C-alpha cells in the first residue's frame with residue numbers, strides 16, 4: 001500500500017518535471033525567435049512576420065513566464081520592452097560628471113603640469129605620480145550596487161551619457177558581480193579592441209561584405225553603439241578601469257591603491273604602469289612606452305599622469321571639464337619609412353579617381369600597411385611624391401594611412417614626377433577636373449565598370465539594401481560574369497537562374513543551400529524603406545542622413561518621382577527644384593546640385609524605373625516626437641514672415657518633428673500666416689484649420705502657448 005502511494009506521488013512529480021522541461025524548451029525556443037524578430041524589426045527595419053504573429057509569440061512567452069516565474073531572466077525578451085521601443089539608447093545622468101583630460105604635447109608642458117600642482121598645493125617635496133598608457137577607445141562608466149552591475153553608460157556630454165548596459169554586459173572582462181564591494185561603486189574606464197582582434201574582425205567583416213572599420217577605436221565605438229546586443233556580443237570588446245566615480249565607501253587612499261583594488265575585483269588595468277617623482281622620471285617612462293608602443297596589444301595615443309594621493313586629487317579639484325590632478329601626454333602620430341612601389345588609380349562609385357600608394361608592406365603602430373591614400377594629384381605634386389621614393393607613412397588617430405613626406409636624400413636619379421592619367425584606367429573615358437575641384441572624375445557614368453561595380457557594392461551594403469551573402473567579392477564575380485550589371489538585375493537573378501544552363505548552385509564555391517540562401521536573402525529585401533532606397537542609389541554626397549532628410553521631405557516614392565520628373569521633363573524650372581531641395585535642412589546648393597544631376601541623367605532614371613518594377617518602397621515613417629509641441633503635426637507657412645526667413649521657419653518646424661506642407665488641405669493642423677497672406681489663409685478659414693500669427697507660432701514652439 002505504502003509503496004503504491006509512493007509510486008503515485010513519484011509519477012506525479014516526474015510528470016510535472018516533464019511538463020516543466022517541455023515548457024522550458026519551448027521558452028528557450030520562443031526567446032530565440034523573439035530575439036531574431038526583434039533584430040529584424042529594430043535593427044534592419046525589415047520584419048519577416050506580421051505584427052499579429054509577433055504578438056502571438058510574445059503572448060505565449062509571457063504566459064509561460066506567469067506559470068514558471070523562474071524562467072524570467074534579465075535577458076528574456078519579456079524584459080526588453082523599454083529598450084525595444086527606444087529608437088536609440090536611453091540617456092542616463094551621471095552621478096558624478098565624467099571628465100576628460102587636459103593634454104600635454106611636449107616636455108615643457110609636463111614641466112608646467114608638475115610646477116602648477118606643486119604651486120597649487122604649496123608642496124615643494126617629492127610628489128608621487130602614477131603613470132600609465134592612454135588606451136584609445138571610448139570611455140564608459142559602470143555602476144555597481146550591492147556588488148551587482150546595474151548600469152553602464154557612455155560619457156556623452158559628461159553630464160549625461162547613453163545607457164549601454166545590455167551591450168556592456170557582453171564584454172568578457174566586465175565583471176557582472178563584485179565580491180565585497182561597497183554598496184555603491186562606479187568604475188570608470190575605457191572600452192577598446194585589441195589590435196589583433198580588430199584585424200580578425202575586419203577580415204571577417206570584409207568576407208561577409210560588411211563594413212570594415214578604420215581602426216580599433218572606431219570598431220569599438222561602432223560595436224558598443226549597436227542596438228542589438230547580440231551583435232555586440234560577437235565583437236571582441238575589452239574594458240580596463242582607470243578611475244572611480246561615485247563610491248559609498250573609499251576603496252583606497254592612492255591611485256595606485258585604486259588600481260590594486262580594481263584588479264582584485266577582476267578589472268584589467270592599463271600596463272605598463274609606473275610611479276614617478278620627477279619630470280626626468282616621467283620623460284624616461286614616456287620614451288620607454290613610445291618605443292614599446294608598436295608591440296603593445298592595443299592602440300595607445302599617449303600616456304596619462306595622475307597625482308597618486310587621493311587627498312591631494314581632492315584638493316586639486318577640477319578646471320572646466322578636466323581634473324587638475326591628471327594630464328594626458330600625447331604621442332605624435334606613428335610614422336615609418338618604406339618604399340613606394342607604385343601609384344595605382346582607384347575609381348570610386350561616383351567616378352572619383354583616387355591615386356593610391358602601393359608600398360613595401362611595413363608595420364606602423366602594430367598594423368601592417370601596404371597601401372596608403374595619396375588623396376589627389378595636387379597632393380602628390382605638392383609633396384613631389386615619385387614612384388621608387390622612400391616615403392614617410394603615418395597612421396594617425398582615426399584615419400587611413402597617409403604618405404606624409406618623401407625622404408629626398410634617398411631618391412634615385414631618374415625618378416620621374418607622377419603624371420595623373422587624363423582617362424579612366426578602367427573604362428577609358430575622359431577623366432576631367434571641374435573648376436575648383438581637386439578630384440578628377442571619370443565621365444563614363446554607368447558604362448564604366450569600376451563605377452558600376454562600386455555602385456552595386458554600395459547598393460547591397462549594410463545601410464542600403466543590406467543583402468546578406470552578397471558581399472564585395474561576389475558582386476565583382478557576378479558583374480564580371482554578366483550575371484548582375486545593374487541593381488534591378490539582383491531581383492531577377494533567381495528567375496534567370498531557373499532557366500540558366502549554369503545555375504548558381506553549380507558554380508565554384510556554391511551549392512544548393514548557399515544558392516537558396518542568397519535567393520531568400522534577396523527576396524527579403526524586395527520591400528524597402530524610402531530612406532534606404534534613396535541612400536542605396538549612391539547619389540554623390542547623399543549619405544544616410546541626407547537620404548533620411550529627403551525621405552522625410554517627400555514621404556513617398558511617388559511624390560519624389562513626381563518632383564524629379566516634372567522639372568527634368570520640361571527643364572522649365574530648374575531653379576524652383578533647387579529652391580525646394582535647399583529648403584531641406586542640411587542640404588546646400590552643392591548637395592542639391594548633385595541630387596538634381598543624378599536624376600537628370602536618363603541612365604539613372606532608367607535604373608530607378610527598372611528597380612521600381614521589382615521592389616516596393618514603403619513610405620517614410622516619421623519618428624513621432626512626443627517631447628515637441630508640434631511633433632507629427634502638419635503645418636503650412638504663408639505670407640511674409642518678419643522674425644525669420646521662410647527657410648529658417650521650415651527648418652525649425654521640421655527639426656521639431658513637424659511636417660511642413662506647401663498647400664492647405666484637410667490634413668493641415670496649423671497655418672502660420674504672415675503679412676499679406678492670401679489664398680492659403682482663405683482656404684484654411686474655409687476648412688476650419690487653426691490659423692496662427694507668426695508670434696503665436698513662436699510662442700507655441702517655445703512651449704509658452706498651449707493649443
Ligand code: IVH
Nearest residue numbers: 099100101133134135139190242243270304
Ligand atoms: S584617467 C577624470 N587614464 O582618455 C578623468 N583616462 O582624453 C580620468 N583614457 O576621458 C581619466 N586611457 O576616456 C585615464 N589610463 C587612462 C586612460 C584614460 C584612456 C581616456 C579617458 C578620458 C580620455 C581623455
